[in-house]
Amino acid sequence: MIQVEHLSKSFQIRKRQAGLKSSLRSFFVGKSENIQALDDLSFTIETGEIVGMIGPNGAGKSTTIKILSGILVPDSGTCTVLQYCPWKSRKEYVKKIGVVLGQRSQLFWDVPVEDTYGLLKDLYDLSPHEYLDSLQELIQMLSLKELLPVPVRQLSLGQRMRCEIAAALLHRPQILFLDEPTIGLDAISKTAVRRFIRELNQRRSTTVILTTHDMKDIESLSTRILLVGKGKLLLDGSLEELRHRFGHIKEVSFRTAEPIILPKGAKILEQTEYRTRLRLDLKSCSLNQLLLQLSQNGGIEDLAVEENSIEEIVAQLYQQYNII
Numbered sequence: 001m002i003q004v005e006h007l008s009k010s011f012q013i014r015k016r017q018a019g020l021k022s023s024l025r026s027f028f029v030g031k032s033e034n035i036q037a038l039d040d041l042s043f044t045i046e047t048g049e050i051v052g053m054i055g056p057n058g059a060g061k062s063t064t065i066k067i068l069s070g071i072l073v074p075d076s077g078t079c080t081v082l083q084y085c086p087w088k089s090r091k092e093y094v095k096k097i098g099v100v101l102g103q104r105s106q107l108f109w110d111v112p113v114e115d116t117y118g119l120l121k122d123l124y125d126l127s128p129h130e131y132l133d134s135l136q137e138l139i140q141m142l143s144l145k146e147l148l149p150v151p152v153r154q155l156s157l158g159q160r161m162r163c164e165i166a167a168a169l170l171h172r173p174q175i176l177f178l179d180e181p182t183i184g185l186d187a188i189s190k191t192a193v194r195r196f197i198r199e200l201n202q203r204r205s206t207t208v209i210l211t212t213h214d215m216k217d218i219e220s221l222s223t224r225i226l227l228v229g230k231g232k233l234l235l236d237g238s239l240e241e242l243r244h245r246f247g248h249i250k251e252v253s254f255r256t257a258e259p260i261i262l263p264k265g266a267k268i269l270e271q272t273e274y275r276t277r278l279r280l281d282l283k284s285c286s287l288n289q290l291l292l293q294l295s296q297n298g299g300i301e302d303l304a305v306e307e308n309s310i311e312e313i314v315a316q317l318y319q320q321y322n323i324i
Contacts, residue, residue, distance in 0.1 A: 001044075001046050001047045001081070001082065001175075002043075002044065002068065002079075002080070002082075002175070003044050003078075003079070003080045004041060004042055004043050004044070004077070004078075005042050005078045005079070006040050006076065006078070007040070007042070007064070007067060007076070007077035007078075008036070008039055008040055008074060008075050008076045008077055009038040009060075009072065009074045009075050009231075010034050010035060010036045010037060010075055011037055012035075013032060013033050014031070014032050015032065015033055036230075037231055038067075038074065038231040039231035039232050040232065041060070041228070041233055042077075042233065043233055046207075047174075047205065048201065048206075049208075049223055049224055050197070050201055050207075050221050050223050050224070051209050051210070051225075051226060052212060052218045052221065052224070053065075053211045053225075054211075054213075054218065054225060054227055054228070055228040056318060059228045059229050059231070059323065060229075060231040060232075061179075061228055062101075062179050064211075065099075065101075065209065065211055067079060067086065067087070068086060069086060069099045070086035070090050070093055072087070073087045074087075081096075081097070081175065082096050082097075082175065095171060095173075096175065097174070097175045098171075098175070098176045098177070099168055099176075100161075100164050100165055100168045100177070100178050100179065100181055101180075102161075102178075102179050102183045105160070105164060106164065106167055106168070107160070107163060107167060108152060109151075109152050109153050110151055111151060112148065112149050113144075113147055113148050113150060113151075113155075113163045114148040114149060116152070117131075117135060117148075117166075117170060120167060120170050120171070121170065124170065124171040126170070126171060134169070134171070134172055135166075138166040138170070139166075141196055142162045142163075142192075143162070143192075144162060144163065144166055147163060156189075157184050158185050159189075161181065161185060165181070165193065165196065172204065173206070174206065176197075176200070176206055176207070177209050177210075178209070178211070179210070180211060180212060180213070181197075181210060182214050182217055183213075194216075197210075197221055198220070208221070215310040215311045218310060219310055223238065224237070225237060225239060225242065227317060229318070229323030230323055234323070235321075239310070242310075242313050243307065243313065246316060247307075248281060248283050249280070249308040249316075250279070250280045250282065250306065250307065250308065251279055251308060251312070252278055252279075252290065252304070252305050253275060253276065253277040253303075253306075254275070254276060254294065254300045254303045255276075255300065255301040255302045260276065260293075260294060261293065262278065262293070263285045263290060265281040265284025266278050266280050266281075266290060267281075275302075279308075279312070287305065
């Protein structure tokens with residue numbers, strides 16, 4: 001389905017100091033810096049997978065999506081998607097994929113949503129039957145009926161994102177690329193988008209590759225995670241594998257009547273006059289040892305033990321690989 005081998009991509013960034021004189025000088029004696037966005041990146045994705053790409057800002061996630069969708073050309077390396085080279089067979093290739101970039105719109109701002117869909121029908125050379133059949137399915141799955149006659153500029157961000165996703169799927173692509181699909185959305189809109197992506201994957205076996213900073217997207221959608229940092233693939237695995245890898249970390253919260261002395265392996269995350277929340281490393285201190293220590297300090301109340309959250313796991317990965 002998707003085969004990426006040794007992709008590299010760099011950008012030249014012009015730099016200047018602040019101030020009017022520096023701005024004028026930069027026209028004649030400009031300085032530039034080479035930024036390595038991708039550095040020998042390789043991976044394979046099979047049909048029907050939902051893969052989440054995570055990493056800090058500047059890690060190379062969006063650059064990867066743009067190369068896979070044919071928007072950018074790499075400096076070196078090869079990439080095959082559905083037996084096409086994305087940047088060499090653009091006309092045929094774009095009919096097989098859908099792309100949603102969270103910060104960019106493919107909808108026309110001042111016209112009703114359905115007018116843009118009509119134009120996309122002609123661009124993708126869809127028959128009236130194919131178009132209506134696909135549109136009706138998307139209207140049902142994304143609750144779009146009331147939005148079709150509304151000019152795009154009058155839509156909320158959540159409504160616009162649903163319409164953007166539908167626009168990317170009118171031609172029933174085999175692969176959907178999503179770059180920050182839930183950025184800026186409220187909780188209800190995020191839930192609706194995630195539910196739709198899961199349903200789309202189940203109905204059509206559509207392969208989905210998404211980049212995100214929202215770990216709830218990863219928990220809700222991804223069957224596989226690619227951790228990218230400084231342009232390199234640092235980790236490839238499932239969420240369950242990550243949890244197992246950091247399974248020795250627990251979050252413990254409780255109330256105590258008196259000040260406490262924590263054993264080795266416990267780190268306070270949050271503490272108020274009435275409650276303490278800490279991270280416990282079971283390799284250094286067992287839960288029984290912690291409870292014994294706390295009981296010697298006058299007893300505890302409202303004890304709660306939780307698995308390490310996905311946000312904490314990812315934060316630890318970033319620190320482990322030194323990419324923040």
